[in-house]
Amino acid sequence: MSKKTLPGVTRRQILSFTAASAVLGAAKAANAVTLKGTPVWSPFDASPPPQIDMDGWAFFTxxxxxxxxxxxxxxxxxxxxxxxxxxxxxxxxxxxxxxxxxxxxxxxxxxxxxxxxxxxxxxxxxxxxxxxxxxxxxxxxxxxxxxxxxxxxxxxxxxxxxxxxxxxxxxxxxxxxxxxxxxxxxxxxxxxxxxxxxxxxxxxxxxxxxxxGFPGARYDYREYVGKHNQKLDLEPLSISGGDAWKMKS
Incomplete structure (x- = not known):
């Protein structure tokens, strides 16, 4: 292969163009695979709790x-x-x-x-x-x-x-x-x-x-990090969520 370059174009520029093209190509492929049509994440996607839509006992007599x-x-x-x-x-x-x-x-x-x-x-x-x-x-x-x-x-x-x-x-x-x-x-x-x-x-x-006195699955503990050996009296929260999950600005 000839080592000549186009007039006015240096070898460094050609390498830069090639690298940029590779990055753009990878970005387009990633966009097609991971950004388009991806389901929205929700809690318990991988291991949901048992959903029992019935009254009474599901297994026991x-x-x-x-x-x-x-x-x-x-x-x-x-x-x-x-x-x-x-x-x-x-x-x-x-x-x-x-x-x-x-x-x-x-x-x-x-x-x-x-x-x-x-x-x-x-x-x-x-x-x-x-x-x-x-x-x-x-x-x-x-x-x-x-x-x-x-x-x-x-x-x-x-x-x-x-x-x-x-x-x-x-x-x-x-x-x-x-x-x-x-x-x-x-x-x-x-x-x-x-x-x-x-x-x-x-x-x-x-x-x-x-x-x-366990506070449960609260979203944000930042304001309590520095409070040691104190009784916080926080209402416990389930991982199903609640108002305390909302991030404070």
Whole structure:
């Protein structure tokens, strides 16, 4: 190729023109791909909370729901600081989670082989949460009837507590499911329901956040950054938004 340039045009100018053309070409391509017809971003695009457009229970039967409400009320008992687990919506939270992808472990690898592992390896059960609750709640009522001739929900608290403690320690065996495995997921999900954002069905009226003084998902904390060890008394906000999300000028 000839190294000659056009009259009055230097090599530096040619290189500059080439670079500019490349930038413009890339900009046009980017505009066509990323700026035209791009959907508007909205919260939860990647992981939306379960949308349950119905009254009542989405996964639990009425009998299962009654047992669950009794359980969560013992795990999170009402006191002078907050309402109990039932009134806080913990059972509703669990029901909504089981009706969504969590209930089937749809986002986890669940192909075998399944073998008992070491404690460090964590949960190795092939049962998904929906199965754990269905089997566990049925077995819990069966045990309660065999020992007290009543369903778990109908027992007084001083009889419910030893049963839950027995499940936690493994001293009480359940038919069809490991009692410690069942108790562990119920306790974990109950606490999640008590402290999670209300958009997921639990933490009704933000009861736990108000108890802790947690301000929630506020949009702008700049005016509070320098305030240390002070009680701010901020009304908590859900991630669904509110007036406090508006940026201050």
């Amino acid at each position: 009425d009998a299962e729901a009654a047992a669950m409400e009794a359980i969560v009320d013992r795990l999170v008992p009402a006191d002078n600081l907050s309402v109990g687990g039932k009134d806080a919506g913990c059972a509703v939270f669990i029901d909504r989670q089981l009706a969504g992808f969590y209930g089937t472990y749809a986002r986890l690898y669940m192909e075998g082989p399944f073998q008992d592992g070491t404690p460090e390896q964590g949960d190795q059960s092939p049962l998904v949460p929906q199965q754990r609750y269905r089997l566990g709640l049925a077995a819990l009522d069966k045990y309660s009837q065999s020992q007290h001739q009543k369903l778990f929900k109908d027992l007084p608290g001083d009889q419910q507590d030893p049963i839950l403690s027995g499940l936690e320690s493994g001293k009480i065996a359940l038919d069809g499911i490991d009692s410690k495995l069942f108790f562990a997921i119920v306790l974990k999900n109950t606490l999640e329901g008590f402290f999670a954002d209300p958009i997921y069905g639990g933490n009704r009226n933000m009861v736990s956040w108000k108890m802790l």
